[in-house]
Structures are given as C-alpha cells and as structure tokens.
Amino acid sequence: FYNSAEEMAKVEQGFSITTEGGEIELPYIYGATINTNMLGYVYYKDGQDPLTQPHYILMRDGRPKENIYWDSWQGTELHENMQLSVWGDKDSIAGHGPSSLLYGTNYKLAFFGENHELETGTYDFPAGYHVVFFIRPMDCGSFESKGKYNYSLPELNRRIGHYYMKGPGCDLSQADMTRGSVKAVSWTYKGHRFLGFEDGADEDLNDIVFWVDGAYTPDQKDEIEVPSKDPDPEPEAQSWILACEDLGAIGDFDFNDVVFGISYVAGRDFVTVTPLAAGGNLPSVIKYNGMPIADNAEIHHLVSPGVTPGDDGKYPFLNTRGSKGVAGDPIKVKVGSDFSMEKHGFTITVESNGDSRTITMGTETGKAPMMLCLPGDWIWPTEWTRIDAAYPAFKDWVKDVNENEWYKSPVEDKIVQ
Template sequence: MNRILKMGLLSVIVGALYSCSSDSLYDPDKAGDVKLAQYEAAFVGKYGAIASNQNWGFGGTTTRSSNPNSNQWKDFVEVPSSDDLTSEKINKIVELFKDPSKATVIESVNWSDFFVQHVYYGNKDNMNQLAVHKEKNGTPDEVYNFNKSAGSIMFMYDSGTSSFSYKGEGGTRYDEHIIIFYEGDYYVGLDFECYMNQNTPPDGDYSDWIVRIVPAKYIKAQRIMAEDLTISGGDFDFNDVVFDAVTVNGATVVTLQAAGGTMPLYIEDNEVHELFGVSQSTMVNTYDKQAKAPVIFRLKNRYNDIKDIPVRVNDVILPAEVGKAPGKLCCPTTCEWTDERQNIEIKYPNFQAAVENGNINWWE
C-alpha cells in the first residue's frame, strides 16, 4: 500500500511540474526537478518504498589521508611490491620492448598520482635522472632518490604521465619511449638511440631502460557508482560513471574507472569521456573492465566527504539524499561495478533488501 501511495504522490509531482508554462520547462532548475521526480518515480516503481534512514553508503565516513613521505607510504597508499619481478618475467618484458610488435602498446596513460619502479637497465652510458611530465613538452618532474637498481621505487603525486624522459650528456633530455601493458601492469621503455644521434630515428628497441608505473591506490578511498538519470528500459546499472576518491594533504584525488553512459557527464568540471579520450557516445570499461587505463586527476576544490563531489549530467547534480532515490552510490573500492545493462540488484542481490532496510549494506 505504501508503494502505491508513494507512486501516486510522485505522479502528482511529475504532473504538476509538467503543467508549468512552456517557458518554465526551459528553466534549468525546474527542468532538473522534473527529471529528478521522474527518476524517483521510476526507482520506487522498480524497487519499492525506500527506508527513511537509507544513506546509500555515504554515512559519516572520512576520506582524509596524508603525508606523502617514503616512510609513511604504506599508511595511506598501497605500495607495489617487486616480488613478482622474477628474472623470467623481466626477460619476457625486455623481449617485448625489443620487439614491440609482439606487445600490447598503448598510446598513453593519464595519472597525477602513481609509483615509478625500476625493472631493467641495459648498461647504457649517460642515461641519467629519470623524469615524468605533466605535459609532453612541459617542465620535467625529476624522479629523485631513484636509481637503476632492483627495488628502486618512488611515489609521484600531483605529477603527470604525458611523457617520460632521461637526461643525457650535457644535461639534454630525451623522451623517446613507449608504454606496454603486460599481465595487468604498465611498463615504460626508453630508447637510447635518440641520445646517440638526434638526427637518427629510434631503432625500435625500447629496452634500454625499463620502469613499471603503477597507479596510486589510496587505502582510504571510496568508490562512487552513479546513474545518469536515464529511466528508459528500467536501466539501473549504476555504471554511467564509476570513480574512487580520497582527500590527501588538502587535495581531493579522483581515479576514474568507467563511463557507461552516453551523455555528457561531469565530475566537478571534468567531462568523463573527454578524460578517457573518447567520444561522448562511447562506453568505457563496462564491457571489458580493463579496456582503457583508469584516469587519475585532482579536483579544483577539496571535499572532506566524497558525497559533496558534484557529479552532473544535463545540468542536474546527481543526488544521494537519505531516504530518497539515489543518483549515486558509495561503497568500498573492492566493489566491482556492473557490466553494461546489468541492473545493480543482479550483481548485488542485497540491494533490493537494502532499499527497504537502511541497516543493510547493499554491497555485502
């Protein structure tokens, strides 16, 4: 009976909003109200009445982390191990960089926060001082306290991966490199030939200096899965955008994981398809969850609670109000997002019960 009454009330709300003058329908705020009311009606129509205390995972959690210092990395970020870099694996990686035609070469990755880990050095002279770049031709961010020996590792934060370079004789920098994706990891190989003779093209062997780059995984980060408010076909897969977020040393860092929607969708002022380098009609990482590398970037503003990070579609901020239909959900970063067109309750059967009982975590 409650479900029927609520559906009736929502129908009245939607009808009232639509009965406004034609001018008012183009008012962004009122148009947004109509869209949200329609979404609320569709959600309740599918899942039933929502528990008054259901906060969708956003209840009172902290996202703060701090101290990007080598002695404290493990306290706030997952530090990659080098144990898997066996001689056999390194030899395989070297061979792939010697002949990239046999490897999965990717154009680039886009990360502000990541680790650089030494893998292999081909005993070339005058390849010194590795650097990363926010922009291809921008100021180098030199990787200090890092050498060409096993186990050497450095955490780069508020940095960039647009290019990688080394310093040659006379202090000149050379950035001829490629990135290979191999067994779930990303490796950068640098070519020494461009140092030998700038007028000679690279010889295609990028094994002269190899490092692994690992995207930062913040321990206190939380995952947001969101819907773009499209209600046709009963689609509630909550994968129209998926991202992890944490506040570190006064900055909020976002790791964009997937974009299953086909409308312009923004995190703060960042359009998610543009961040992935695809058109707005292209779905990313919802059919193949590793099709494209995640994107790591820093927001302009600091958010002490990730609930406050504005996620916007068609000028409507996706809601997460207690006891109302959610435009976004919050969960641990271990939660895997749904496949395309897979409703959330199919992957997480507790979701239906959680709608009706706010004390149930839908992801468990």
Template sequence: MGKRFLFIATCITSTLLLATSCLEKNDVYVKIPADQFFDFDLNQKINLSVDYGFKGKDYVVLFDLYDENPIIENENGELVKKDISPIYRAATDKDGKFSGEIQIQSALSEVWLYSEYAGTLSPIQLEVTDNSIMYNQEKYIAKATTRALTPNNHQYPDDWLTLGDWSTLGTPTYLTPGRVLPDAKTLYNINEIFVKYNGTAMEQRDYGKAFFAPGVSSEIKIIKATKVYLCFINSSAGWYNSVGYFSYPTGQEPQSVSEVQRIIAFPSATSIAHKGETGALVSGDRVLLKYWDGEKFHDEFPAGVTIGWWLQGMGFEAGNVKPKVDEKYNRFSLSHLNSDGKQRSVSLRDPNSDQLVAIGFEDNTDLRYNDATFYLQIEEKGAIDESNTPTIPDVGNPPSNTENFTTYYGTLTFEDLWPSMGDYDMNDVMIDYSCKVYKNTSNNRVYKIENQFIPRHNGGTLQSGFGFQLSSVSSGDVSNITIDGAEQSQYMQGANQEPGQSHPTFLLFDNIKGVLEKTITISFELNDLVEANVVPPYNPFIFVESDKGRGREVHLVKYPPTDKADFGLFGTGSDASRTDEGLYYVMNRLKFPFALNLASIKDFPTPDESVRIDLAYPQFNDWVKSEGKTNKDWYKHPAQ
C-alpha cells in the first residue's frame, strides 16, 4: 500500500512538474495579448504641447527640450548656455504653437524648455505628467508669483526717483495694461542681434561694428513732444540689474555722474524664468517713461530734451534697489560717465519707422549687449532726431530647416544565439549610434537624416552583420542614399537598398570584426515624413552567421523581421513569437530581451563576458518585473 501510494504520488508529482514546466514555458505565449508584452523600451512616448502665445504675430520660433538646466552662471555673473545637446527640438507654427508626439527617456520625470527667441521665457522647468508635457506661456505667467503686485515699501537711493512701486521680486505696479511686442520681422532682428549668443562680442561682429563708429549715439533726442514707452524683451544677465533713464537739454550732456538725475524704470530687469522663477518681467511688459522737469513728472517729453540710459549692475537685492550702490557697476549710455570709458548701451532705430528703437545693455565684460534688452515705442511720428542713431540691420530671419534638427544617440546591444537564450551578457554585438534628424520648420516633417554607426564590441564567436529597416516607410519615400565607411554588404547586391524588401532596408556590413571602432555613415533624404515613423535607431537588427546566409535576424523586442528573415526559427528554442499576431522576438519566460536599445545613454560600459545583465545591473530584474514602471534608471546602478 505504501509503495503503491508512493508510486501514485510520484506520478502525480511528475505530472505536476511536467504541467508546471509546460505552463512556465508556454503560459505567457498563450495568455498575454500581443500588445501587452513588455517591450524593454527605455523610451516613453510623450504628448508635447507648447503655446508661446504669439497668435496673429506670424512668428515662428525654435525651441529645445533638455534633460537638465541648460543655463549656468559663470564666474563673471553672466548666464551662459552649457555645451550640451537637446533631447528634442522643433519649430512652432506662426502662432507660436506646437503639438505632437515625441519620445524621451522613460527615466525622465522633468525637462527644461528653452528657446533663444525673443518673447519666450527660458529656461522653464516642466514636469512629465500622465505621458504629457504641457506649456502655455500665458497660464505660466498668470501663475507666476512674480506677478503679485503687492506694495513693498521699497527702498532706493535717496537722490534717485522712481515711477512707482514694485513687488518683492521687482515687478512694477505701474506696468501698462497687457503686453506689447513688435512685429515678427523686428523680433527676428532683435533676436539675431541682442538675444542669440554666437560667441563673439557685439563690436566684433560684422553688423556690430557700425554701432560703435565715431559720432554714434545711444541717446534719443526728442524734437517733437511725445509719449515714450520702454518695453522689456529679454535678459541674459546672471545679475539682478536695475535699469532706468535720465534726461537733459539736448546739447548739454552731463559731465559727471553727480549731474545725472536717475529715474528707476525697471527695478529688476530680469525675466521671471531667471534663477528658478525669481525674476520680475515678461517679454512685452511696458512702462510709460515720464519726463521730470525738476519738480514734477509729465507724461510727455518736450522737444529739445535727450533721453539717456543707465543700468546698475547687481542693483536689485531683497526687494530693494540697493540704497547704497556699488559705483564700479555704474553703467551709462554716455561713455564718458563710465569708469572704463566703454560704451555700455546700443540703440538701433527701425528703418521703416521712427517710432521704434531697440536697446541693448552690457553690464560687465563679455560685451554682448544682451544683459537687458528693450525696445522704445515713440508715440508721435517724427518725434526723434534720426541723425546719430544707427538703424537696426535686417539680419534676422525665421528659423531655417538646417537649424531644426534633433540628434538621437545611444547604444545597441545584441545576443547572437537567438532563438536560444544565450548567456545574456548582452555584449555579443554592441554598436553606438548618432542620428541627426532634420525637419522642415513649416510642418516639422522629416526631410533628411544623417546617421553614424560605430561598432564598439564583438563578444560573440559567430560572424554577425548589421543593418536596419525603415519599417513604416515605403521605398519611394527615400532618396539620395549614401553609405560610407565599410565595404558594402554582399546581400545589398550593389544597390543602395537591399533588393526584395517591402520597406527600405540597409545592410551596413556583413562582419563586425572587420569594422570594429570604425565610423560608418549613411545619409538619405525623405519625402517630408512624420517624425514618429522614422525615429532612430529605426528597426535595427543583426544577421547572425552572415557567412552562411542572412536569414537569422535578431531584432529588438516586438520589432518585425524583414522579408528576408528565416521565419522557420520563430517559436523555436526560447523564442515565443506569434507571427500570426505580429508579435516577434519575445521570450517564453518574459525575462530577457534578445536585443536592447540603450537610448540617450552615453558611454554605457561594455558588459563583462559571461556576466548576465541582471547580475551586472541588479535593478534590471525589478525594471523588467514592473514592465518598466520602476527602476527606470537601472543602467546607472551597476553591481559593486
């Protein structure tokens, strides 16, 4: 009886083990819908919406997204842009709007929105929420604490004057209603001259030399009574500068600082995006400058007076214009009032109108004249003397197609024993890539891509080739293909696309061993395609034992094989593909991928030979088990 029971128990146990084994191997294959398989993608699809609020302006701007704050303050107190690449770039429409689906790293929970174009706030830190990034400049401004205009009982030097009160962060209570910006052409010119930083001082630029010629003046001579408005455009300064004006009878320039009656126009000439939203102003904020006759203010400047400008470096602190200013940071439009004798402001007249003047200030040493940028609105026509004020050069343009590009980069890693499991050290074939995607500014559709692939490591013993397919593109949409850096694959048969494929397919080499550490380039033009259909690295694959054939393709999880793949290998070994459902390169235990795209990761270390990736990176398993919801930066935490 005991032996019979033992025999029955053994049979039951064996049956259960067999059933468990079969279930373990096939359960995922049978029960999980194809669209629910984890794809091991380190990217996330994001709905991006940007609205700068330029409705009716016919003003197209370029904007970038960064994975860190792109602006730092240098040792001279100047805000400068880091030498880093954006994770995404696009152009708005003529109303300053953009809407579309993009891909960014899954590990990112926040990004920085940046644009060099006048009228935009930058940089703006934004959260990734519910697979969306949303920015509406009007709503952002409305929520900004800097716009709370509560009386501050401010302080300022006893011998200065002010047009009114301001908030703790320096926003004037006397701003005129609404915000006013010039036309798009003027904005593009201001943007090119004062806002964008091209690495050279203003006086060294071809168009800038005329601004410093003998007899040129930054002051504005009034020859007819008029109202004058000063409108804020931008600030690239790291300092909290105060900006204002003074006036004097034309021809009677003050000879010393003591003769200047300074009037505060903007106590803090800083954008509200300045240093964590601690600035005061938004592009288009405007104040009415008032004429001081020695006893009281008047709304109009009379004929026969000249308006000059001053900037007090680091003048604003703790809600106040410093009652005691640092004289060495006095900056005046009259060069002889400056301790170094340098010209500290540039005024440029609109050649099509005598009613608008662009003004740029320099607060320190780089001489870019973009530390505070304004424009003047002269209410009356014919109210200013044009003789000594140079015109603003017509050098600004809407963003060009060559500027509208995003560079995608990363590393591809493959296991070459598919459909078997392999050792999962993920180093059999490793290829670094960098792909520059160019888009038309009019519609953000892709017209050209320049690619670089650098085979980095070959840990496998089998001969492997490499290629990629544009799986959502037809062959007729690709032209002017050039491939350089490696001997052409024999399977390309001398063509620039692999023959016999239903989608454009490019084989870059047949044997990785012969091209290790070489740069292989491939460029092609496209017929204005939707960016989502051609996001690098496309549909990359290796073809294993390429010396025997090219049918044994290994792709990223859930990516389709090409028409030349050996379909007889699917569903064998550890592969759980369901070709009838369009599900490919998934594993029957859903534990490891056969290939990985380490998108937007630089210098990913080459894994040690025969060390499984989950041992080399202990958080990898948690990332997989959560299907990418947790431990999204597992690649930053190697085993000690």
C-alpha cells in the first residue's frame, strides 16, 4: 500500500479483503467519470470460485454527481460530473471555509448467508470471508454479462478475457494473455485505505474512488484457491461441442454463429447444454426434438441474459472477438437414457426477414455442412475467420472423411483464447 503518488504508480496488483467480523463501509470520496457505472462485490470462502458466486450491487449509479455534495449533506450537488477540486481534513483545507466541505454517500457491505439464502441481509459481516469488488461499466449491456465486469483482482480479469495491454487501445496483438488487466488499485493516506477503479481504457484508475473502512484485513496475494476435486466425484461425462453456421451458403464459414457444449453421463435421462458463443447477428433458437431447450432458448440470450438486438434487429457478437469470454449458465435437457450423439436430436432455428431456417447435423451430398460435432475441448475460430484458415487441415477432411483429426491443429492467432 502506498503513501505517495510516486509509490502509487508502482501498483500492479489489485485488492481483496478477508472479513474479521463486523461492519465494512465504503464512503464514496471521489469520481472522475461521466459514466453510469455500477459497483458491487462478491464474497466467498476458501475453496470457492468467486466467478461462480452471486454478485451483489451496492451502487447503481457511480457518477460523482449522484454521490457527492458540497456545502451540506444533500445541500448542493456537483454541477459537472467530474468537478471535485477540494478534499482534505475539516480544519486544513487551505483557503476554503466550512461551506466547501464535501460529503459523499456511504455504502455498507451486506451479508446474505453462507449459502446466499437470506432474503434480508445483515451489515454484521461474519469473519473468514474473502471479498472482491467489481464495477460494471455503463456500456457493457446486460447486468448478467459477468464477462464485461472490471474486477479488483487482475487474476479474475484474466479469466474473463480482460488481459493486460502492453500498448494503448484494445488491439489484442498488444495483449499479454498471461496477465489480467489492472482495473483497481489500493493505497493508504491519512489513516484511510483508498480503492480506485477504472471504467475505460485510459487507466487513470480514478473513475470511482472510495474508502474501505471496517473489520477486515487486506489479502496479501492475487491468487484464487479454486475448489479441490470432490472426494466422491460424479461419474465422468462425455462432452461435445456443436458449432453452427446461421447463413447457409452465403455465410463466412467461421462456424461460431451458434456454439454450445453438450455433456452426457451414460445411462442418465438428461444432457447438460452449455451456451458458449454467438458469433451471428440473427435470432437463433436451440431446440431438442423440435422443442426449445428453455423458455428463451435464443443463443444470444443464453450466453448473456438480457442482451437485446439493435434497431436493425441484429444481435451483437458474443465470445468471438478474440476471447472465449464467459459461458452462459448450463441447462439440463431431458433425453432418453439411450442418448447418443450419432442421433442427438439438436437443431437450430434461425429467423431472417420473416423466414425461418432449420440447421441440422446432416447435409446433402456435395454441399457444405452447417453444423459440426466436435470434441468438448475444441476451440472455435475468431469472428469472420473461415474455419479452413483457423484449421488448415479442414480442407483435407472435406476431400477425405478419413482425415478426421483436422481439429487438433489450429492456427493459434485465429482461434479464441
């Protein structure tokens, strides 16, 4: 932790805490953004993965205009979103009288039970929980899109595809994919521990700044202890990926328009479907035996619940722009106990200009397939990258079906990471 601007410039790690039993407060003290960011937190125990735990929102509008007042509490709001020129102790604000004092909103962490079962939380946070913070920038779509968050731990950012950039902008050629982006820094000053967040790409890390006060100890390492293997593990499942084209013969043949995983344990009467990517613009519904696999089985919604099409009716690309991102929630689909992928029954219905098209596993002789069945660890091409560019041996398989190991030799910079 750092006591000067020079030392703060050396920060490379993020920030998380371990609760000690009691209240934890987050007074808002500064902001330099015009964006309506949300701020939240995740709590978890040793052995749990924070990315899989519920994400709680503390602040739905992170603009300083909505959180800082001067002259008196709720007296006069800031006239400009980024206006905050005075901060200090009450008796030491040089050249300013008491009317220049600033007042910020105060937030407290709430605990909703070890299993998140409580409808009403308590501010008396038990000891022994880790807490990591995050912001959800204004322009990232659905709240449920966890792949769009900026976490206070770089390791979590790395895992969702927010990599450390060696140069300005978002050019993935400048990304160090072994490191997560630093979107939060912490330092101490005058007895307070500060936490500053970045909501964009200018990396000034001052878009939302608050104190973290109360009963906690800062964690000393940027590592997440993931759960150990179950001592009584589930039977091993077989897994596959179905990769589909949505535009038929006029498509780009990147086979990432609809991508979802299927896992199955022999003898069971259900499979688990995991939505992975939506690299097409058109509404595309996953069906099993002619019926949608969920109430809203459109692939974009399954990958990122709440995402909506634009005014032109087209959806955004999800998990195909360089990063595989975060998969959607798994869905159990009822099947027979004799299920096999040879006759799996999954189809895709694509809507376009009032017409619908059904994509199936089969294809006519001499025509390109629109759906490929691949091993569960297969990685799909990046957006607009033809599959034979990402997997050159694909052409050999087209000529001879016995050349069926083409998927094992990708061109690394042409597949998602």
